[in-house]
Amino acid sequence: MEIKFLKKVNQNPKGEIFISGSKSESNRLLILNALFDNSIEIKNLSNSEDTELLQNALKNSGNKIDIHHAGTAMRFLTAYLSTQENREVVLTGSARMKQRPIGILVDALNSLGAEISYLENEGFPSLSIIGKKLKKYFVELDANISSQYITALMLIAPKLENGLTIRLNGKITSLPYLLMTVELLERIGIQIERSENVFRIHPKNKIQYQEITVESDWSSASYFYSLAALSENPEIKINSYFQNSLQGDSALIEIYKNHFGIESEFIGNQIVLRKNLSLKLKTLNLNLNETPDIAQTIAVTCAGLKMKCKLTGLETLSIKETDRLTALKNELKKVGTKVQITKDSLEIIDFESINEIPHIETYNDHRMAMSFAPLCLLMDLQIKSPDVIKKSYPDFWSDLEKLTSV
Numbered sequence: 357m358e359i360k361f362l363k364k365v366n367q368n369p370k371g372e373i374f375i376s377g378s379k380s381e382s383n384r385l386l387i388l389n390a391l392f393d394n395s396i397e398i399k400n401l402s403n404s405e406d407t408e409l410l411q412n413a414l415k416n417s418g419n420k421i422d423i424h425h426a427g428t429a430m431r432f433l434t435a436y437l438s439t440q441e442n443r444e445v446v447l448t449g450s451a452r453m454k455q456r457p458i459g460i461l462v463d464a465l466n467s468l469g470a471e472i473s474y475l476e477n478e479g480f481p482s483l484s485i486i487g488k489k490l491k492k493y494f495v496e497l498d499a500n501i502s503s504q505y506i507t508a509l510m511l512i513a514p515k516l517e518n519g520l521t522i523r524l525n526g527k528i529t530s531l532p533y534l535l536m537t538v539e540l541l542e543r544i545g546i547q548i549e550r551s552e553n554v555f556r557i558h559p560k561n562k563i564q565y566q567e568i569t570v571e572s573d574w575s576s577a578s579y580f581y582s583l584a585a586l587s588e589n590p591e592i593k594i595n596s597y598f599q600n601s602l603q604g605d606s607a608l609i610e611i612y613k614n615h616f617g618i619e620s621e622f623i624g625n626q627i628v629l630r631k632n633l634s635l636k637l638k639t640l641n642l643n644l645n646e647t648p649d650i651a652q653t654i655a656v657t658c659a660g661l662k663m664k665c666k667l668t669g670l671e672t673l674s675i676k677e678t679d680r681l682t683a684l685k686n687e688l689k690k691v692g693t694k695v696q697i698t699k700d701s702l703e704i705i706d707f708e709s710i711n712e713i714p715h716i717e718t719y720n721d722h723r724m725a726m727s728f729a730p731l732c733l734l735m736d737l738q739i740k741s742p743d744v745i746k747k748s749y750p751d752f753w754s755d756l757e758k759l760t761s762v
């Protein structure tokens with residue numbers, strides 16, 4: 357097994373990096389392009405493996421698509437393929453993908469007239485999808501498991517004959533991702549009305565040719581906020597970000613300012629991260645239901661700073677690339693951090709000294725590798741299967757090195 361040895365770095369991180377486009381925005385725009393005759397010229401598309409997998413899947417006209425571990429792509433393609441008349445496809449994925457639930461989306465699509473069935477376990481991939489013209493225009497579904505199901509429906513909605521009214525039941529999880537979908541649809545000229553938990557998406561057959569520049573990925577930026585927080589005098593420049601972000605993870609600006617003293621100065625589309633050393637660190641209480649992908653980053657920042665915290669709203673973490681709550685508990689222990697978890701929370705309760713170099717397991721989860729890496733400012737550590745980072749951020753190791761080897 358490949359291992360990355362990270363030697364303790366003595367310098368303060370400094371330098372400039374260019375992070376590629378948001379994986380979430382890119383994946384939405386690729387589906388919209390497939391539906392609307394490539395009318396969008398996408399600039400700064402994500403170079404993540406997940407986006408590449410989706411791009412290849414959309415070019416694949418065969419009858420089997422393996423989407424590996426790309427959850428967003430799996431959900432969006434399920435909806436997309438179910439509307440492609442005269443096509444029959446088996447949509448499958450990695451072993452982990454076959455444990456990530458998709459029943460809520462499949463039920464919703466089948467209730468609209470789709471013909472999707474399970475090839476292995478009920479409620480989970482692999483799927484057999486027979487493309488159909490979906491004629492109904494009302495659907496309701498539970499919104500508390502994954503917002504990706506709802507986005508998947510919203511993306512195909514304008515192409516349905518009568519558009520689609522979506523009623524969401526229960527608490528909406530990961531809400532900013534839904535709002536991102538709404539804003540992107542509106543940007544390409546689709547009309548949407550919302551009243552509380554009901555979204556009405558109007559039909560549209562054609563859109564105008566246009567260029568959209570994807571903002572760089574905020575979840576990827578989180579690791580450098582953590583790096584800044586764990587150092588004394590950082591000066592990290594990250595590109596290219598917008599003051600009006602569609603990405604919920606841009607909440608990092610406020611979270612790292614208020615709790616870790618990291619100031620983000622916008623200079624055009626560049627953000628310069630510096631540290632305000634006068635902020636007194638206090639126990640952190642945060643609900644991360646709207647920003648699940650930065651939970652690991654924040655937990656590890658707290659561990660590195662020996663700062664107690666209680667992170668809540670984490671109920672979706674157990675069905676992501678791995679069970680992220682259990683993975684965090686196991687690996688934080690190796691860096692001397694005692695953690696208690698419940699099904700929706702993580703609490704750092706104590707710290708102890710460690711006598712050996714931690715070997716961090718990554719559980720096929722890119723975010724486990726990247727969230728632990730900034731600890732190299734404090735200790736030597738080893739990260740197993742470092743290539744996992746390619747799922748969202750193939751340049752991560754070289755960018756980290758650039759900032760820590762000045």
Ligand SMILES: O=C(O)C1=C[C@@H](OP(=O)(O)O)[C@@H](O)[C@H](O)C1
Nearest residue numbers: 380428502503504530533648672
């Ligand atoms: O729509 C999206 O692009 C995403 C939605 C979120 O998933 P859930 O809605 O399942 O929490 C997030 O965790 C994922 O990385 C990307």
Ligand SMILES: C=C(OP(=O)(O)O)C(=O)O
Nearest residue numbers: 425426427428429649676
């Ligand atoms: C959860 C994630 O991705 P996905 O659900 O698309 O596999 C992620 O990138 O953290």
